Amino acid sequence: MVGVSAVATLSLGVGAAAGSRLMSPEDAAAKTAPPKASQITVPVEKKALSSKVVARGDTSFDGAVNVRIETSSLKTPAVVTGKVPKVGSTIQEGKVLLEIAGRPVIGLAGVLPMYRSLAPGSKGPDVLQLEQTLDRLGYDPGTVDTKYDSSTARAVEELYEAAGYEAPEPDEQLSQAVEGADKGVDAAKNALRQAQAALKQAKAGPGKGDTSVQQGAVDDAEENLADAQEALNEAQFKAGTPLPVAEVVFIKTLPRRVDDVKVERGGTVNGVVMSASGASLVVTVKVDAATKERLKAGMPASLDLGDGTLVPATVRRITRTADQFDVVVAPKSLTAAQLERLREANVKVTIPVKSTSGKVLAVPVAALSAGSDGGSRVEVLRDGKVELIPVTVGLSADGYAQVTPSGDAQLTEGDQVVVGR
Template identity: 50%
Template sequence: MRSRSRVLVIVVAVAVGALAAGVFAGTRITSPEEAAARTAPPTATAVTVPVERRTLESEVTTRGEASYTGAVDVAPELAGLETSPVVTGQVPDVGDQVKAGDVLLEIVGRPVIALPGDLPMYRSLRPGMSGPDVEQLEKALDALGFDPGTVDDTYTSATGRAVAELFDEAGYSPPAAAPDVQAELDTARQAMQMAEDEVADAEAALDAAKTGPSEAEKVAAQNDVDQATRALKQARRDGDTDLVAEAEAQLRLAQATLADLQKGPDTSAEQKMLDNARQRLSDAQAARDAAATEAGTPLPASEVVFVSSLPRRVDDVEVRRGGVVEGTVMSISGTDLVVTAEVDEAARELLEEDMEAMIELPSGEQITAPITRIREPSGDSSGHRVTMTPEDLTADQVDELRGANVRVTIPVESTEGDVLAVPLAALTAGPGGEARVEVQRLSAEGEEIIELLEVEVGLTARGYAEVEPVEGSLEEGDLVVIGGEADTGDGEGESDDER
């Protein structure tokens, strides 16, 4: 019995195991149709997003380099110096500001003064010279308040006096005339002094000649006339012809003497001498004035540097006190810190001067800067250079911005408020080129359908487009198709490529 029971247990166990194996095998066996159904792609459905209300802003985004405007290398004209051009003082520091009339540097004890002007200082100037460089100098002097006389292209003594005032203001003695020019002036002054002495002598001689007889001499001459008249009368009464003739002769002599005394002296010779002396003095004065003009304050080429605009900032200094100048002594630029970016033709058409740009500092802080200049491409460059000038920067902002490469965003156009907006991917083109969107709606039976809705497209920016339905309705929250396959109600779907 015990043996039969054991056999029964074994048979039951084997049957249970076979049943389990069969069930497991049954779960692993699939038909070809079922396998194909499991591996088929899912039914395509439309990908939708809701219509939004948002403010759209189009903008130009680029990167720009921050720098100071208009760098200029300063190289004084030292050809006229007779000594080695040693720097003796007034060496500026990087960051110093240079204004019109400031001393840029001191070379062999003389200043190099900065003045505004486009022409370089290509020659030394002195009274009597003419040219556009003289006119440029006089305009600069006049702007600084030093009167050069009539502002023209001629260097006059008034120009020289204004130059002297410029150097006095800078704390230096005015430039001196050349020794030979000064010698000519000294000679002309001596000649004029001699002419003045000659005139004085001639005037004294004329005055002496004009003095004439005294009143007593005139009275005595009148008495002689009276006495001769009485003698003549007596001789006629006596009837003595010889005495009458003699008395008549005496009367004529007395009358002639009186007449001469009353007429005054003849000073024609003395007057002629004086006229000649005065002419020589006039010639001497003219020669002295000409020599004085020539000897007026000159302007050595080595003591002035003209810069197109001032004030400016010292960017780099290449000399030191005690060193010898060889070419460029420093680099100066405009005091305005600007950001310059390059944009393509499409962006250029959107930009105008005075537009406000947003500049992101390296720290992330945002500052504004108006567009101050747009230059066309030049040379090998194909881009348009846009210059922006930040205003009212703090010292920290200047330090952070100087030399940095920064992100620049220039807002171009805005919807000025919230509008209906859809992603650009939601726009399709109709057979006539009209813009459309596919709006997912529910039919009366509660089924999802797609409505093709023609729209007018407004501003596009940052991947969105402003839309307004031509007919029908489109509201915030409506679902528009941006991908997938949609049923437009005719039983056929429209793929992304077909749209």
């Protein structure tokens, strides 16, 4: 009997154990279901926001130009005899950039090309540009105006002297005119001396007769001498130092870097002799129309040299090219090492577009939602409950948005805003 009881007890225990492992389908589903969703929140922050355009651009030297020299006035072949620049060298204002037929070609800064030879007596806007340039370089041209006078000629002489060359000679006919006028002055002086001697002799003669004839001869001789002297002065003025068209080239701005040389010593000049770019390095970034609308010339920017060094820069200009826009950014200053490093490089450019005035309340953009009235709002979790806080949205940048609570709503730094579930 005892054995039967023991067996029954054991069976009851096994059944109870087995029963504990069995559950209804509903219980099983409840046990394996995912946990109840809870809100994902982040704190409201107080931070300064800055919207910016970040892009990569290629470096170049600004404003490439082709340098042409007008050689049609030369009486000899336009053979290059020296001073051929090397690629990478710099064209400096007032310095010789090439030598043709033994004569210098001096580079000057100006927008009006050298289209004719200038000389005393020349007038026009090209003379004004020349005198402005001479004055800027420290060679006094007298009154800066549109007239090439003796002062201009002396300043041109100083320009050539500084460049290491003899000043240009006037045309042979003008020099011969000076010689002829000089002889005319000598002849007039001799005639005056003879007339004065005749008058003196007549006055010293017996009876002291009428000397009106002799006095008239002296008067005529004096007038002739004055005319001869005036003719000499005019001839000397015209024979002042000229500026041949083949010995000066005006380039819009200087200095510039020589990018390509198209002539060699012993060769003949025919058209473009070299191409030169600006001596200042720039970075050109291509942007679309929407980005272009956010940018304008004069905006500050920065160039990332790749080693953590940021170089301050400025947006110089924005130009349209086909369906894109070129944003040209110029560094404010570069060391020689930085300039060499950036040559023909691809550079990261950052242009701040807008920023907040100091720190503001900011939330992730993901925390914003639209209400039934179309306004923006954030969900704030307080004491386990979600409150809808209407906000006005300001600047957005780097995934954050500036928010200001509307009306009587309260939102402070540290409040937990819902960004997901």
